[in-house]
Amino acid sequence: MTKTKSPLLPPVFPAPWASEWGQDQFGLFMDLDYQGIQQRFRWIMPGSFLMGSPEMEAERWGDETQHRVTLTKGYWLADSACTQELWLAVMGDNPSHFTDDVNNPVEQVSWHNVQQFIQCLNDHYPDLNAQLPTEAAWEYACRAGTITAFSFGENITPQHVNYDGNYPYTKGDKGLYRKKTVAVKSLTPNSWGLYEMHGNVWEWCVDGLREYTTQAMIDPIGPEDKGASRVLRGGSWFYYGWNARSACRNWRVPDYAYHDIGFRLALGHKSGYLNK
Numbered sequence: 001m002t003k004t005k006s007p008l009l010p011p012v013f014p015a016p017w018a019s020e021w022g023q024d025q026f027g028l029f030m031d032l033d034y035q036g037i038q039q040r041f042r043w044i045m046p047g048s049f050l051m052g053s054p055e056m057e058a059e060r061w062g063d064e065t066q067h068r069v070t071l072t073k074g075y076w077l078a079d080s081a082c083t084q085e086l087w088l089a090v091m092g093d094n095p096s097h098f099t100d101d102v103n104n105p106v107e108q109v110s111w112h113n114v115q116q117f118i119q120c121l122n123d124h125y126p127d128l129n130a131q132l133p134t135e136a137a138w139e140y141a142c143r144a145g146t147i148t149a150f151s152f153g154e155n156i157t158p159q160h161v162n163y164d165g166n167y168p169y170t171k172g173d174k175g176l177y178r179k180k181t182v183a184v185k186s187l188t189p190n191s192w193g194l195y196e197m198h199g200n201v202w203e204w205c206v207d208g209l210r211e212y213t214t215q216a217m218i219d220p221i222g223p224e225d226k227g228a229s230r231v232l233r234g235g236s237w238f239y240y241g242w243n244a245r246s247a248c249r250n251w252r253v254p255d256y257a258y259h260d261i262g263f264r265l266a267l268g269h270k271s272g273y274l275n276k
Contacts, residue, residue: 008045010074017125026193030076032128034121035089041076041267042193044141051139052212052247057149058170059242063249065212069136072219076267077133077141080184080195081105081203082117090120097259103183105201105262111230111254114204114263121265132206133266134221135231135249142234142246144192149245151190151197160188161199161244162237169241181237181260198244201262202232209251229253236260 010028014021019033028043052066085102087109088094095108109117114132121130133141144151149169150161158165158176165175181200189195208223209231222231229251235244238260242248252261 008074010043010076013043016127024193026189026191029079029193032125034086034124037083037086037089039082039086039265040079041265042079044075044077044137044192046071046074047140049140049143049145050147051136051217053149053245057245057247060245060247061249063209063212064247065214067212067214068216069140069220070216070218071137071140075133075137077137077194078265079189079193081201081262081264083184087117090117090124095257098181100180101183103185104181105184105196107181107201107259107262108257109262110257111204111252113257118265129268130265131268132204132263134207135205135210135233136217136220137266138203138205138231138233139246141192141194142190142197144190144194146191146246149247151246152188156198156241156244161235161241162187162196163199163235163239163241163244164237165241167240167242169245172241178237197234198246199235199239200237201234201260202236202239202250203234204261204263205231205233207231209249227254232261 018030020031030041032039048070050066051069053060053064054066083103084094084096084106087106096106098104118130148154150156155169155172162182165177185195207221208228210222232250
C-alpha cells in the first residue's frame with residue numbers, strides 16, 4: 001500500500017477495498033467491486049471555486065448568491081449515479097420506475113432510503129466511508145473548474161444532457177425529450193470524468209439547504225437536523241434545461257421519493273462528512 005504525503009493526493013492509495021486502480025486522462029481512480037458489479041470513484045482534489053451563479057446568468061434563482069468556497073480536503077466521488085444493478089445487489093429490491101435497463105440510475109429512492117443503502121455498504125466495507133456529497137462538494141465536482149452555466153459551456157443540448165428538450169435553456173433550440181432515464185455513462189462526461197452531473201436524475205446531497213451570502217466560506221455544510229429538507233442537485237429527465245445548470249438548487253423532505261430522484265456516492269473521511 002502506497003501512502004502519499006501531498007495534501008492534494010489521497011492519504012491512502014489504493015484503498016484496501018479497491019479491486020482496480022490507476023490514473024487516466026481524468027486523474028486517479030479506484031473501482032469498487034460488489035458481487036461483480038463495479039462502481040468507479042474519481043479523486044477530487046481540494047480547491048477553491050465560485051459557488052452559486054452570477055447575477056447576469058439567465059434563468060437563475062434568487063437563492064444562488066455567488067460566493068467563494070474553499071474545500072480543504074479531497075474526496076472520492078462516484079463517476080456516475082448509483083445504478084439499479086448495484087442497488088439491487090446491496091438491498092435485494094429495485095424501487096425504480098424505469099426498469100428496462102439495470103444500468104439506469106436507481107430512482108424513487110428517498111434520502112432515508114439512501115442512508116440505509118450506505119449503511120449496508122459501510123457494514124460490508126469498513127474502510128469505505130461511503131456517504132453522500134455535501135452540496136458544496138457536489139457543485140465543485142459538477143463544475144470541474146468551469147464558471148459557465150454548465151460544465152459544457154453556456155448552454156446544453158439533449159445530445160449531452162437528458163432533460164425535457166421541449167424547454168431548452170435560454171436561446172437554445174428545442175430538442176429531444178426522452179421521457180425517461182438513460183443508462184449511466186451513456187452521455188458525455190465532464191472534464192473530470194464524471195457522467196450525467198447535469199440531467200438524468202436529481203441527486204441527493206447529505207446536507208440541508210443553507211442560505212447563501214456573499215461571504216467566503218470554508219468547507220460549508222447546510223443544516224443537518226433530523227427531518228430537515230435535503231438538497232437535490234443536477235436536474236433530471238423530467239425537468240427543463242435551466243434546472244440542469246451547475247448552480248441550480250432543489251430540495252425535498254428526506255422521506256420524499258420520485259421517479260427522477262437518485263444519488264451518487266462519495267467517499268469521505270472517518271470523522272464524518274466530507275467537509276468536516
